[in-house]
Amino acid sequence: MPPSLAPLVHALAFKLALSSSPYSASCLITLYSRARSPSSARHLFDEIPVANRDPVCYSSTIVGLAQNGRYEESLSVFAVMRTNAVDSTMYALSGALCAAAGLAVLEQSCGIHAHAVVVGLDGNVAVGTALVDAYGKAGVVDDAAKVFEALGGDRNLITWNAVLSAHAQQGDVQAIIGLFNQMMELGFAPDGLTFLAVLTACSNAGAATEAEFWLEAMQLKYSVKPSLEHYTCVVGAMARVGRLEDAESVACTMPCKPDAAVWRTLLMGCVVHRKVDMAESMGQRLLEINPKDDSTYVMLANVYSAAGKKNEEAKAWTAMRDRGVRKEGGRSWIEVRGLVHVFVANERRHEQLLEIYDKVNELIQEVEKLGYKEADEGFREDSLSITSVSEKTMK
Template sequence: MEPRATHAVAITSNTKEVAVWNKLITQYSKSNLFSSYALQVFLRIPSPNVVSWTSLITAYSNNFLSLHHFLSMLRHPTLPNHRTLASLFTTCATLNAHSFALSLHSLSLKLALSHHPFPASSLLSFYSKLRLPLHARKVFDEIPHPDSVCFSALVVALAQNSLSVDALLVFNDMRHKGFMSTVHSLSAGLRAASQLAALEQCRIIHAHSLVSGFHSNVIVCSALVDGYGKAGVVNDARRVFEDNFCNMNAVGWNAMMAGYAQQGDFRSAFELFESMEGFGLVPDQYSFLAILSSLCNAGMFLQVERWLTRMRVAYGLEPSLEHYTCLVGAMARAGQLESAERVVLTMPFDPDAAIWRALLSACAYRGEADKAWSVARRVLELEPDDDSAYVIVANVFSGAGRWDDVAELRKMMRDRGVKKKGGRSWIEVQGKVHVFVAGDCKHDRSVEIYHKLAELMGDIEKLGYVPVWDEMLHNVGEEKRKEALWYHSEKLAVAFGVLCGAVPPGKPLRIVKNLRICKDCHEAFKYMSRVLDREIIVRDVNRYHRFVDGNCTCRDTW
């Protein structure tokens, strides 16, 4: 029944039933046209109970009146129940009312309500938005009997905050305990798998979506396309895309285009873009970003400029900072360093650290030491604790034999308390993600891994591999330098993959690196692809590298 009709009946019958008025408040709160009537109804209740107050608070959940009504509730005095708190935590997350939410959490602890699944799941989501995933984990661990909503909220919290391995562990724990997946847990699990390029996990979650009946859900479908694309299997992504073609919205189309872009297949990305409007969808800023990213990786800056013009003129879309970053990256890769810097300084945005880093990487690749240091200073003005700027410039100075400058940079890092971020690489074996750091000895099979790596390095040296010393200190002995290069995290991951038969012989080895792959590992993997007679795929922080028969698809620009 329409809320005004219910309201009329309640008035004419002169009902004193609080439950009737509570229900009417809820009805009005769900009506976009008459939500303001909720307060008028509430004021007719002689003695509002906790349900009345909760209904009113929920009716105003998208603005600060919700918090005002809660304070009035406490002064009444009426104590909140678990539904009141759940609504308030959601409101605080929406309004960024962080201090208020923390006070609510304290109150929920005093009232012994924080462990109830209903408010706890909202509290998990709040801490996720606050980028405090470990707080979310602590809340979850204190819930005696978490339900599927709580599990889903934790998977989302961990995945959104880049704790991908933990997110997958929780997702799998959820399945093993017999909880049904939700749209949110499936999409978050796929997000975590895509961050790790964990192909087997993508396939496991895909199968689980079929069992759960969510395989046709547009959110899950888009996440599957994104997951397979980032795992480097665009054919699987395309299959999901075509199987659910009728359900796909712009998000799914953009994910498919981004998958092609990440693999450097800009022609397929173009074709998809051109056919988008024919199916009733208008390309948005993310559609253009996928196209520009593919052109950026190829250094096709003239094409990037044409697409930016098309974006403005034909579609009325103003390029964002991310679009300009693609232009700068493309120019820099093509060697147009001065032009790239001019774009950064004249674009209609204040440059962020990311756009300066794009220029810095290109300066480093071309050995422009002084230019690199000039650009690095720009990065450090915005992010003083960014270790990567120091490390990149130190490597350029090292390659140029400017050891005094290297020493000065390292001293500067020490004086400012900046520590080098540890490189990590991971590989998925039988659905489990194995993480490695440089010189790692924590793995159960470390002895075998190092033996296999020594064997591989010996084999590639016979083929002509020569270590790339550019990024090593000059005052370290050759044997020590060789060991330091040999034991990089990505090499350990490859050795482990070969050792345990991560995939059948002849199939690609898939490695993910959290930083830029170094020159020596890049060179070594070219030779390893020949020795092993198999493709090695590395996804680093910048792009995909496919090593096949001694060559890399990046053409040595990254």
């Protein structure tokens, strides 16, 4: 059934007093999720009486929310399911792990893994593959590899792609190639995602020559047609090592139309290697796509500043202001005991602000004892001033 028919089917189910039935509600939740209407899916789930929610209801909601990028809600429903002592299914566990992977939260992934072991589903290939992906996204490749090895003969191409992607995030080209060869020896045929993982590793490692080799091999040896994402990886690998002219040539001659990600990758390379003229060209291409792209103005201003072109730097900031573009603040986050703490530049609102900056200053002093010096003197001054402000506020 086409997902677009979800509202019509829902109306009919409501008319027949079946919309709150676990079976029909689960089907409708899946339809809404596939129609990219996660809010409708969640609203329907909430309308089901708690006593009537069975494992299928929970599973379809958890998976649907995760697939639509509503990761926090997906994990929330999973937590409710466990609180209500509803049996976990492979779908609920893999959906929750998909959500944890999307948020890159390690502690949540470990908790779901432990629960999978308790209910005896840790050996299921779908759950295991989701675990490999979640650990990989959280940056713990060793744990991803352990889960991968434990799956043994149940591993499929999706599992192999997951472990390849985990290593790709770290730019571990040698490990990727070794796993690729193992996969081929076992008779698995690589697909586009396999080569995307290989090329991502090359891009993250700045292995431009290897990236060119694999781009050609996937076409001529394995008969896999490259997509825009594959070419973007090659452009990124070349830009990282300063081969900007070659990267631009790839971008301009590839069979698919370059998007903003391609030009932004080139612009970032220009900033790193201080190629002002090419940066201006890349910046113009990006602004043609999106005149409100704040990162483009910032990178152009940075490359002008690095080259000592103060007038051009001022013009970049002026153009940004005149067009009503505001710089989006940078963010970072850390997970502590299952709770994600989000920070922005010059953070002043966190409830543990004073303790955080005290610890920063303590670490800086310890580092200085080892003979290291700060690259940015302004950071120390800023942290001290914020600590002073916080102390005055507390008084």
